[in-house]
Amino acid sequence: MHLDTITKFLNTFFQVERYNEDEQGGIYLPSTRSIKRLGLALEPWDGLYNWVANQHIDALFLHRPWKLDVEQLPPDIGVISYHLPFDESLTLGFNTRLADVLSFSNLEVFGEKQNRPIGMIGQAPNQTFTDIFNCVKEIFNGYEQIRAASENEVKKVAVVGAMTDLLVREAASHGVNVYITGQLRQPAAQAVIDTQMSVIAVGHYRCEIWGLHTLASILQQRWSKLYLVH
Template sequence: MVELNQLLAWCNSTLNVKAFKDYCPNGLQIEGSHTVHKIVTAVTASQEAIDAAIAANADVLMVHHGYFWKGEPAPLTGMKGQRIKKLLLHNISLIAYHLPLDAHVTLGNNAALADLLDIKITGPLDPAESQPIGNVGELATPMTVDAFISHLAARLQRTPLHLAATDSSQTATIQKVGFCTGAAQDFLDKAAALGCDAYISGEVSERTYHEAKELGIHYFACGHHATERGGIRRLGQALAQQFNLEVIFMDFNNPV
């Protein structure tokens, strides 16, 4: 058991929350029980995740994607209202960490993705940022495009969407890779400027197809959910060890 405030203090300090300007509040979003015995973690605070936390008799649902995003309607009605009502009725706290969980050098989404894909991180994607979100790294051995696609599919359990650098570049080799999990397709130009052979993120836009060809860099859209499972799982594991808590990671299938 740990006090909720003690749990939050450790997370906020470890993830250096105050250093980030984010699109949503990081940390406690909905307050439930003041004591924590069990935590359920998930990528997103969906109804499915809430129901799983209730079924598990958890005191906390901890996620990467929580609520109260910049620009979203404030009223607690409809789907949002129903979700929050269930959390309050079952005295479950909702805790969310967005950009701080992307960026952390060991617990973060990008660090976890690099380990999963056997990419050795060599630096930040944007050296000018005070808290870099994405990274650049290298594969131990260069791979052909086809081999890299197979590698991504095997490790992430889904086939990535590949946008080729040119119309005839399928046999090119890939070694230097830029990456940023989630919806960071618009950082493609940063990876190209650093001389990367390829760039990985979760989502794709119509414009990304043209940018990859014109910038001469391969782009792999590997899924927002698939690229961001690692951070929240690692954070949960760290909390289990730090506070001797039961922490259950729930990985709900999401094709996006």
Template sequence: MAKLHEIIQWCDQTLKSHEFKDYAPNGLQIEGKPEIGRILCAVTASQDAIEAAIAQGADLLLVHHGYFWKGEPYPITGMRGKRIKSLIQHDISLVGYHLPLDSHPTLGNNAAIADILALENIEALDPAERNPIGNIGYLKTAMSAEDFKQYVSERLNFSAIHLPAEKTSIQKVAYCTGGAQDFIGKAAAQNCDAYISGEVSERTFYEAKELNVHYYACGHHATERYGIQRLAKAISEQFDIEYSYFELNNPI
């Protein structure tokens, strides 16, 4: 067993969560029992993930997408009310880390993408950021746009959507997981051959063509299922407690 407040303190320090201006609170969002013996991690704190935490006897649900996002209504009712009620009734803590988990150089979602795609010589997508939430890496050997589509689809287990550009080969690759399609302009400014994110917008088709950067939409969920597992594993090793991962294959 480990103390909840010690886990939160360690996570906050490790991820430097205080250094981020985020869209939702990072860290402890709903407080449950003070002693933690088992963690369930998931990308999103959905009702399915909560039911899995209850079924597995988890004391803490660790997620990338938690609650209390900016712009959400204040009343705890409806779908969100049911979720929060389920957590409180079973004394399960909800802990979420968003941008700090995207950014972390070894535990983060972007770090995982670089490892999975075997990208080398990693640098910041935006050099002005203190803690970059997007990165650039290089393929050891250049690929055609179609070969790269097949490569990322296989490695990330997601059928990538490719929005083409004129460049005939890809080696310098920018990437930022989740819903960061609008960073394609930063990729163009850094003269990248391709840019990877999770989601895609109608406007992205034209931006890829006109900015001459191949865009690959590889799934919001699919690109962000790695960081939370890395964080849960690190907590497990630090505090000698059990963890498991809940996968609900979201096609978006």
């Protein structure tokens, strides 16, 4: 298997045709090397180059590759990268895999950016805010901030990769009373008070880590003999 085989699969998975050409991602550093071991990381770090060599990695997936020093990589290591498509599909956007582990039912698209959904709304029957909060903590191994407006039964939950005054009010108009996002945003504070919205801010990095592990699982399901290092 080669780099273009993986990118062809991921281009379809991420539906990259929905994005501008400079946002689509794909092959960042070409290579003709056969791939048996694929390394996955969010971004380069000081020990990356030794890690690649020590783990005998044939190619890399990097979410944010911009600080990569390609001169330090072993010869013929290919790199693929998806930034915005990864964020919108595998973190806090319209993420059906996350909806499954949150036990959502009646999933709806929520919000829009350039004709792409930026979030989702689901029903979480017979759960209180504490139930949802504990579930989110377990999924993402922690959280950044919460605002618990009420311990009443949760009606609907919104998972959104952004937080604005308008989005919070729109979510409330759909019957949402719990809003899950990456970070609490001050411009949305008044809307949160006015709508009595409970908010869970997971933290951007935690969302990305969950997305990276999920991507590894998807690739393993597609290629059972591919060895993934992350």
